[in-house]
Amino acid sequence: MKNKWITFLTGRVLVKATGQGMERFINRLARSGISIWSVKRNHEGIVFFYITWPDLHKLRRVARKADCSLYFIRGEGLPFLWKRTLKNSGFPIGILLFFVLILFLSNITWGIQINGADPETEHKIRKELENLGIVRGSMHLFSDKPDKIQKKLTDRIDNLTWVGVELKGTTYHFQVVQKTEPDEIAEASPRHLVANKKAVIAKMFIEKGKAVVKKDQFVEKGQILVSGEIGHEDKPIPVIAEGEVWGYTWYNTEVSFPLDTPLEVLGGKEMRKYFLNLGKLELPIWGFGKIEFPKYETEIENNDIFFLGKKTPVQYAKKTIREKEAINRNLNKKEALVAAKELARRDLKMKIPPDARIDKEIILQEKVENGKVTLSINFQVLENIAIEKPIIQGD
16 A cells, blocks of 8 residues: 555545456556555446556556556545645635735734823934834834833933833833932031042132132042131031032053954955744745855844734844954054053043043053063043031031
């Protein structure tokens, strides 16, 4: 008996044979290498059997030499199923187009809901969403993922503390937490302004209180700069000292920078491939060429596909392959010194206040050994050294 799955793929035909000498006819089929199976004879002597569709022409040649008549009852299997489908193609095509249309509409943004924002902030959010291509009627299949949208909104809109982004079906939901202005705090107690570190006074801007130091004076950490007690010494009036006292402070930084550095950089060429993912199964739909870059990095962006508001297990994936090149950066001593100084400045700026600035820099030590430049640099920085210190009775 023939394997049912194999004959289903190749196609099979049910044959009816009538006439004299049926045994001789069947023997001839066997000698001709024609396989038949499920042979049955009814009470009228009529024989029924199956034959593969590719053997049909051989059967006709053998039947011409036999004293019998053949009738093809029906065809079964994939070839015949395909023919019947083509004859009635309107119905399956209509069903396919219907599902494609539903799938398309299920991946379009039909609503944007913003909660927790005042009208002005909501207007700003909607404007930024337009810039990101997220509007009613756009396909969220090709939009940024919610975490990227969240980051871009918080970076671009100043008065947002946090924004939650969630895609439910065909609607984006934004939950906004705005920055709130702090309530006016109660009036603070009287206080001095004191130095937060050793420094030489460069300039002062006193709004309230009495300056007890002057320009070019060296001060120690904790020394009073602006007194919160004004008036006569016998009966001083306590106030909240306010102002800025800028002084020159000093920082020492040691850095090393290699003369030769192996680097991997992007070559500028890239290619994109698009897939449909179902679990671990990856079905390519565009970009079938081989990757021609010897070295490359790959960035994969997965987008969920929705159907009737429900997330399906299928994902639309975009894979970007960027060419990478290995280079060796060679610097001479002068170039390495410049790079090391810039590295030291960046390191220093992470330690000093944002409004401070570098006033001077002095190289204390410079040496080249073991393929790298080592620097010891002393920086003079101009910064506001004044911090508040409450006045305690009895001081």
